[in-house]
Amino acid sequence: MKIGIPKEIQPGETRVALVPAHVNLLTKDQHTVLIEKGAGQAALFSDAQYEQAGATIVDSAADLYAGAEVVFKVQPPFLNPTTGEHEAELVREGTSYIGFLDPFNRKDNIEIFTRKCITGFAMEFIPRLTRTQNMDALSSMAxxxxxxxxxxxxxxxxxxxxxxxxxxxxxxxxxxxxxxxxxxxxxxxxxxxxxxxxxxxxxxxxxxxxxxxxxxxxxxxxxxxxxxxxxxxxxxxxxxxxxxxxxxxxxxxxxxxxxxxxxxxxxxxxxxxxxxxxxxxxxxxxxxxxxxxxxxxxxxxxxxxxxxxxxxxxxxxxxxAANLPATLPVDASTLYSRNLCNFFTHIFPAGAKGLTLSDEITWASCATHAGRVVNPLLGQKEVKEGSGSNE
CATH class of the missing domain: 3.40.50.720 (NAD(P)-binding Rossmann-like Domain)
Known part of the structure; x- marks a missing residue:
């Protein structure tokens, strides 16, 4: 799979969704890691560090989103004030998106995700279980x-x-x-x-x-x-x-x-x-x-x-005090990156063919899938277990 990590564009955001030290957690399972140029700069991680770790640097956000099958992100998709483009519109149809979604307030992203059949995983929705502690990004940032x-x-x-x-x-x-x-x-x-x-x-x-x-x-x-x-x-x-x-x-x-x-x-x-x-x-x-x-x-x-x-x-x-973790970008990025990698390897275990939503953790964390809202916390009345491909 091709996993894309874009540069965060929300004002004041300094974190990056994957740090160089964790690239190998993905590449060892034959995944390709794409990093937008400068994505780690605010967190003091250089493009050279990512390349040395085995990642590929991509020149623009548009190119990264076009090539990624899975997107790792910190902030919810945001309207880029410079280009006028909404990040969610750049995500290609059928992609899996993993990150904070702020799903109760950012209904715009939920609408775009369902329209484009994007499988959106909200880190906020990861259930509080003993076996999810290493994925619990809310607790890491808190x-x-x-x-x-x-x-x-x-x-x-x-x-x-x-x-x-x-x-x-x-x-x-x-x-x-x-x-x-x-x-x-x-x-x-x-x-x-x-x-x-x-x-x-x-x-x-x-x-x-x-x-x-x-x-x-x-x-x-x-x-x-x-x-x-x-x-x-x-x-x-x-x-x-x-x-x-x-x-x-x-x-x-x-x-x-x-x-x-x-x-x-x-x-x-x-x-x-x-x-x-x-x-x-x-x-x-x-x-x-x-x-x-x-x-x-x-x-x-x-x-x-x-x-x-x-x-x-x-x-x-x-x-x-809004977004205090962003004032500690090195450690905040490192913790969040590990949370994302742990979650990713849970929903896409090595050797798995496509995405299976029947697992308790995977299903509870999923906000949108196959063109519909699937999470009961967002108003879905009947939650049905199912499976689908990430292709």
């Missing part, structure tokens, strides 16, 4: 986002994170509140704790209390019992009623007066992020406090957060 969010907050805060005693006096540790104890939240807790901060974490799911405590943070419990439907069978948080959100905000408000940094990570899969910090709640924070909202791409946990911008409100600095 880990980096949680880590970087704390570093960004520490750089912005006007005081240091750790306890420091000197002849000139004692500086007391910063207090950090992490909202949400999913993958990014747990990494934020661990990073802030390592930097010496006193860390608290809030999550309505009692099941995460032990994990939070093991990382050195204080788990903040709600005054009322958690809703029994707080979590899906897949481990994602469920969307909650406004009454439940009001109870959450009340619990959070009681902690804010002594907090220096708030890291917001609470998200609901496929839905808008819960609004956990209102404008009025920001008034409870100390002057100089910092809020980093990692849920901004789903609408944000903080009312005043704006994507990619610092907002100042009553001496509180608020950042809607």
């Amino acid at each position: 880990t980096l986002a949680g880590y970087k969010a704390v570093l960004v907050a520490a750089a912005r805060l006007g005081s240091i994170f750790p306890l420091l005693s000197s002849a000139a006096g004692t500086l007391y540790p910063a207090k950090v509140l992490v909202l949400g104890a999913g993958v990014s939240g747990l990494q934020a807790i661990a990073t802030a704790h390592r930097l010496g901060a006193l860390v608290e974490a809030f999550d309505p799911r009692p099941v995460v209390k032990e994990q939070v405590g093991s990382l050195g943070a204080l788990f903040i419990e709600m005054a009322l019992p958690a809703d029994p439907k707080i979590e899906t069978a897949s481990g994602y948080a469920n969307q909650q009623s406004e009454e439940f959100l009001a109870r959450e905000r009340e619990t959070i408000s009681a902690r804010l007066a002594k907090i220096d940094v708030v890291i917001c990570t609470a998200q609901v899969f496929g839905k808008a992020a819960p609004r956990l910090i209102t404008r009025e709640m920001l008034d409870l924070l100390k002057p100089g406090a910092v809020v980093i909202d990692l849920a901004i791409e789903q609408g944000g946990n903080c009312e005043l957060a704006e994507p990619g911008k610092w907002v100042e409100y009553h001496n509180v600095a608020i950042l809607g």
